[in-house]
Amino acid sequence: MRFWLLKAAGTLEDEELILEYSVITIGWAEFADLSSIRNEAQIKRIMLEKYPGMQDERSSAWAGEIYSFITKIKKGDLVAVPLKTRNEMLIGKVTGEYEYRQISDFVRHIRSVSWLKTLPKEDFEGEYGVDLSSPETLSLIEAGPEKFSDITKVKTLGVLLEELNFTLDELGSLKERLLELTYRLAETEEISEVREIAAEMEKILTEK
Template sequence: MAKMWMIRGEGGRLYDDFRERKAAAIGWAELAPKAKPGMSRKELTVIYQQVEPNVKLGTAISGASQVWRFINEIQEGDWVVTYSPANRTYLVGKVTGPYQYRPEWTEDDMPLIRPVQWKTIEVERDMLSVRSKNTLGATLTVFLLPDTVMQELLSDSKVSSGFGTSSMIADTEELEPEADPLAGLEILAIERIKDLISRLDWEEMQDLVAGLLRAMGYKTQVSPAGPDRGKDIIASPDGFGFENPRIIVEVKHRKGQMGTQQIRSFLGGRHKDDRGLYVSTGGFSKEAYYEAERANVPLTLWTLDNLVRALVENYEQTDSETKRLVPLKRTYFPA
């Protein structure tokens, strides 16, 4: 019976590569050419330590276990899912063949692949239950998802038609221990903060971005509701926009990626001395990033992931109104 696996690609960086190359992939470049079907986890761990002699034992065990599962346990017909932190979407597909070693993709951190037929419909994280969000938040590169999460993803993505969703017994084997479980907690915390911010309305999101810019040392003017001529916030050292840098900010708090047309529209009203910041909680298309790189004024694109990380970095300097929008508590761990 079909199972469903989470396969993360470099923290979500390879999301578009997975889709375009019709594959799911993992790295471990030094281990990849030596990993073969039928090897035990212990054998792979020993090889890992040989090719990476400075690696810690816990890291070797965790990495070798995930490579072993990718090669030996994932089967043709299984479901796979991968996540984009920038767009907060899950891509779902089916494995269509055996694992392959692709040395020509090593530089892209994709030496070990599984061919996958990806579905065009993506699943939005905000549409999932809290339980599924928590399960999908585990930070291992390869892990098996329980039946309840698989059924929810297939239902929400409407990709099960024609494939069947026969029930399976949830995997009872514990997940491999992560090499650094504390490092994983930071990623989980970032995702929880994103969940909190996603529930803000558009006006609160605009106030949050303005509050963050003030924490970063700027004074802000926030446009009232209504036609804004392509700007929601003006940030500058003096608060009037007379002193440079004069940052023009557009905030889009909606589902779906911003594309080239939206970027061109924003750039159309900019002056040569302006600096642009475009915030889209729905993310950006690859073409939008290309458009921003070719812009005639400096332009930075912020996804929700960029926004949250900047907020965490500057949270202590934010004012009470900004903290009210997103209440956070600092936690310390051993260095």
């Protein structure tokens, strides 16, 4: 199992589509189906035919990324996709081989995934030592077995429902307490009591 960083999510609409369809994409939608590709040189040739003025070093790097997306990412590998419109990383497990399927103008070269969770970008960068501002679109993340274990931990539906119910109950109690304090505040004219009520309300709101 390997862990890949893939910085190709497209627009807000494309981000919603990769979530909805459970896929990742490498971009390069201007290229036709690449299923028959056998090596990086073929991709580079296609790229230079499309963009004849492209620098050789750049075309080699991009061809390598596309080839890795098609052939080197394996089913069972993990992938992290930074969202452009949110301060979050999508974490998923690859479940399918390369496909060419038009989902949007941008999302055509795809791999199926099972989305596992989201993580804040800052936490992800710190935990895995990656730089999300680096120019590479696709790269490997160095991660030991213990980090693979952490990243693949997914809460069961039962646990999530228990946490949700607890949170809703807690919010209900807080709402009742805030309403009670509001009524007290409306009824009193004592400055000391007003300050006491205001302090308690501030404490509740700050802690929650």
